[in-house]
Amino acid sequence: xxxxxxxxxxxxxxxxxxxxxxxxxxxxxxxxxxxxxxxxxxxxxxxxxxxxxxxxxxxxxxxxxxxxxxxxxxxxxxxxxxxxxxxxxxxxxxxxxxxxxxxxxxxxxxxxxxxxxxxxxxxxxxxxxxxxxxxxxxxxxxxxxxxxxxxxxxxxxxxxxxxxxxxxxxxxxxxxxxxxxxxxxxxxxxxxxxxxxxxxxxxxxxxxxxxxxxxxxxxxxxxxxxxxxxxxxxxxxxxxxxxxxxxxxxxxxxxxxxxxxxxxxxxxxxxxxxxxxxxxxxxxxxxxxxxxxxxxxxxxxxxxxxxxxxxxxxxxxxxxxxxxxx
Numbered sequence: 001x002x003x004x005x006x007x008x009x010x011x012x013x014x015x016x017x018x019x020x021x022x023x024x025x026x027x028x029x030x031x032x033x034x035x036x037x038x039x040x041x042x043x044x045x046x047x048x049x050x051x052x053x054x055x056x057x058x059x060x061x062x063x064x065x066x067x068x069x070x071x072x073x074x075x076x077x078x079x080x081x082x083x084x085x086x087x088x089x090x091x092x093x094x095x096x097x098x099x100x101x102x103x104x105x106x107x108x109x110x111x112x113x114x115x116x117x118x119x120x121x122x123x124x125x126x127x128x129x130x131x132x133x134x135x136x137x138x139x140x141x142x143x144x145x146x147x148x149x150x151x152x153x154x155x156x157x158x159x160x161x162x163x164x165x166x167x168x169x170x171x172x173x174x175x176x177x178x179x180x181x182x183x184x185x186x187x188x189x190x191x192x193x194x195x196x197x198x199x200x201x202x203x204x205x206x207x208x209x210x211x212x213x214x215x216x217x218x219x220x221x222x223x224x225x226x227x228x229x230x231x232x233x234x235x236x237x238x239x240x241x242x243x244x245x246x247x248x249x250x251x252x253x254x255x256x257x258x259x260x261x262x263x264x265x266x267x268x269x270x271x272x273x274x275x276x277x278x279x280x281x282x283x284x285x286x287x288x289x290x291x292x293x294x295x296x297x298x299x300x301x302x303x304x305x306x307x308x309x310x311x312x313x314x315x316x317x318x319x320x321x322x323x324x325x326x
Contacts (some may be wrong), residue, residue, distance in 0.1 A: 026049050028056075061212075070179060142162060157200045160184065246267060253303050
């Protein structure tokens with residue numbers, strides 16, 4: 001009996017230690033979070049967690065509840081139900097350890113670039129001299145060293161965006177929240193912001209970013225959370241998201257390929273349209289599409305294009321939103 005009791009105690013201690021280790025590894029944990037504004041529920045029973053050192057793509061259409069939930073992560077709003085924990089503590093007590101890039105840009109146009117960064121860092125508790133030194137080092141590191149003394153109003157939109165991003169990280173936060181960091185940027189500047197986010201993650205920072213552009217999430221995110229109407233529709237990685245839909249084939253041919261609809265692995269066949277010059281064949285779950293090519297060869301159909309690929313994140317996102325609306 002004593003052995004059984006000792007064994008039970010040991011198992012309980014191991015379980016408790018494991019639980020504490022898991023919690024210590026989390027940068028963000030939302031548990032059954034609900035936020036209402038009068039009769040309107042902006043966030044409804046939201047739960048997900050983000051491990052330290054990872055990048056989370058936070059996705060959803062307008063009105064999904066992303067901004068409201070981000071404000072709860074920052075401690076600006078308090079949940080009506082549930083809890084938000086940041087870096088192991090209450091959100092309101094961890095503000096100095098969080099960097100934040102708001103969707104509404106807020107740089108003072110008459111300030112110099114280095115002053116703008118140093119000012120935000122000093123608000124987070126960094127001594128003024130250290131903040132200015134760090135601001136100039138960051139500008140140099142990210143290719144804006146010669147613009148350190150330039151006023152914000154004289155910078156391009158892309159450069160100003162990068163200055164604001166550097167303002168969010170100048171105080172060396174452990175966790176960064178970026179709300180629509182690619183909004184309004186041209187493709188070149190979008191790539192530069194992507195590279196910056198990737199470099200920050202490689203340096204050990206944990207990052208949550210919201211976006212309406214699925215390609216950024218595909219390239220950057222270790223974890224994806226999709227929201228709609230205040231509720232979580234998906235939480236997982238890119239491969240898990242793609243498995244929500246079957247694979248799709250695109251075949252270029254002048255011939256009629258509607259005969260492929262009779263194959264057991266085919267769910268639907270769509271002819272070319274104004275957007276796509278290829279035939280589009282949706283496969284059933286688990287199908288690889290090898291029979292498609294074999295059937296075309298057997299019928300001596302000349303092909304100009306053939307590919308079978310998993311669905312894009314855009315396809316998955318649209319499917320999730322449409323199902324939710326339905």
